[in-house]
Amino acid sequence: MQPDLLAELAQDIDRxxxxxGSFTLRSGQTATEYFDKYLFESDPQLLRRVAEAMQPLVPIDTDLLGGLELGGIPLATMLSSLTGIPALFVRKKAKxxxxxxxxxxxxxxxxxxxxxxDIVTTGGAVRDATRALRAAGAIVETAICAIDRSPTPGMALSDIGLTTLPLLTRDDLDRAQGRPDRS
Incomplete structure (x- = not known):
């Protein structure tokens, strides 16, 4: 995707x-700012733009697009529609x-x-899904995400031999707000 279009997408996602406001975080801490990822995933036009931009990240030899519960499912569904590759919905634990x-x-x-x-920070959910799918006989070598918020984008899952391909990073979203890079 062209850098100016990617920057515009980052601005639209961030906006x-x-x-x-006042938000209680998972850690129990209070914050005055919160990034609600479900707002871009529930907006059909923005979701489509994100999925269209992610389409080139999908490896050519992909048999199935495994959307992780919950945030990865809308993206996998839209990507499936765009690419013709069947979607798979991966639970946090087996039914x-x-x-x-x-x-x-x-x-x-x-x-x-x-x-x-949707978002990778520590990669915990992706790591768990990768291990479970591999144990069931699947070949899992790549994860794609809309936003990589880890300290070292693309590297959060290298410990399990998983290539992570992000569309956007935390720095991209910071630039969308006019903030300097964290690097």
Missing amino acids: TCRLG EYGTRRLAEGADIAARRITLVE
Whole structure:
């Protein structure tokens, strides 16, 4: 994607998702600013723009797009629609009833799955999904994400041999606000 269009997309995501007010964070701390990722994922036009921009990140040999519960599912669904590659919906843990599946959709054994996530910070959910899918016989070598907020973009999952391809980074969003890079 052209740098000016990517910068415009970062500005639109930031404008849509960055909220001011008083927010209690997962850690229990209070913040005056909050980034609500679900606001870009629930906006059909913005979601489509993000997915269109992510499309070139999808490896050519991908058999299935594995959207991680919950934020990766809208992106994987839109990417599936754009690419024609079937989507797979990956749960945080296998269902305890019915099919008892970890991943809903096509059979994953010996299939090349590209994981799709909205935001990667520590990579915990992607790491857990990768291990579980590999244990079930899937080939998982790449994860793509809309935003990589880790301190070293693209490297959060290198410890498990997973290539992470981000569309945007924390620095891209900071630049969208006129803030200097963190590097």
